[in-house]
Amino acid sequence: MMGPVLAACLLIILSTAWISQANGATCKKDGGVCTCNDQTKNVDCSNIKLTAIPSNIPTDTDRLVLNYNKLRELEPTAFHGLKELTYLDLDGNKLQTLPPGVFDHLVELDELHLNYNNLRSLPPGVFDHLTKLTILGLGGNQLQSLPDGVFDKLSQLQKLYLQENQLRRVPEGAFDFLSSLSDVTLDTNPWDCSCRDILYLSNWIREKKGTVSNIEAAECDGGTKAVLEITEEEAAEDCVYPNTTTAIPTTIITTPASSNDDDIPELPVPQENFQKFLGYQEPDHLPTQPQCLMSISGYLGLMMFFVLISAAILYVIHFLKKA
Incomplete structure (x- = not known):
């Protein structure tokens, strides 16, 4: 009588383990939602309505x-x-x-793209461990200020995207350690050219003109004048800006959370500029159903689990009747 009972227990253990593996998987081949390439070590989880980063991403990605x-x-x-x-x-x-x-362990990172999110601030030292970084994208956010020394460790950085934010100034010496820089986008920010703080950026642009691309496009708030043309007489005020480096606006804190994802307002991102900047192409197929907690393979696994249990129970009953 121990034979069928032992067999039933074994079936239950194996099926449960299989389901757990499927539900915790990242790659489609293992029952997950992302496309993985073992040869190139690429994991593509783009455009699948994720609200959280999948668990169990292969460590050699x-x-x-x-x-x-x-x-x-x-x-x-x-x-x-x-x-x-x-x-x-x-x-x-x-x-x-x-x-x-959040990025401290990514010591081999070469490119980091954070464009077109809703970032309003950056924590101090957030990029300090990314000493091999050559491309950093922060364009199309809501950044109101930059922490002191935020780029100081990025001596290998070649391209920095800061366009379409809410920057009015940059800290004194913000770009001084970017010795490899060849391309910076500073346009579409409300640069405050009446304040003395703008003189660092203005002088830096004049100094790097001809060696760093795109910097001349930076204009004063209102588009009345280029930042590089500002003189000390024009930028005479000693302005004090609120500390927005690490502060989170109260509107974000007090906005009631919605359980329905459809109620979340879409970001005011100009799609034409967004797609042009990122080289986006509409995929052949978009998901039509909200992502569920369990993948399709997970559901199949659950069904298999119940089938195996039923078969085991019937086997035990049949054995007992014969006995």
């Missing part, structure tokens, strides 16, 4: 694409197991803040 999803926040340890990552794309999500230390 080289490129991780998470753009065009609905990510609103990141866990501080979201990328801590991905020490071999060289490319991370988070463009086109709804991120409002970045937790301190």
Whole structure:
């Protein structure tokens, strides 16, 4: 009599383990939602309406694409197991803040794309461990200020995108350690050219004119004058700006959370500029149903689980009747 009971228990254990593996998987081949390439070590989780980063991303992943999803926040340890990552794309999500230390383990990272989110501030030192970074995209956000020294460790950085934010100034010496810089986008920011703080940026643009691309497009608020043309007489005021480096606006804190994702307002992103900037192409097929907690493979696994249990019970009953 122990034979069928033991067999039933074994079936239950095996099926439960299989379901757990399927539900915790990242790659489609294992029952997850992302496309993985074992040869190139690429994981593509783009445009599948993710509200959280999948668990169990392979630790040897080289490129991780998470753009065009609905990510609103990141866990501080979201990328801590991905020490071999060289490319991370988070463009086109709804991120409002970045937790301190979220990128600290990505010491091999070469490209970081955070364009067209809703970032209003950056934590101090958020990029300090990314010493191999060559491309950093922060365009199309709501950044109101930059922390002191936020780019100081990025001596290998070649391209920096800061266009379409709410920047009125940059800290004194903000770009001084970017010795490899060749391209910076500063346009479409409300640069305050009446304040003395703008003189650092104005002098830096004049100094780098001809060696760093796109910097001459920076204009004073209202588009009346280029930042590089500002003189000390024009920027005579000593302005004091509110500390928005780490503060979170109260409107974000007090806005009631909605359980219906359809109630979340879309970001005011100019789609034409967005698609042009990111080189976006409409995929052949878009998901038509909201993402569920369990993948299709997970549901199949659950069905198999119940089938196996039923078969085991029937087998035990049949054996007892014969006995």
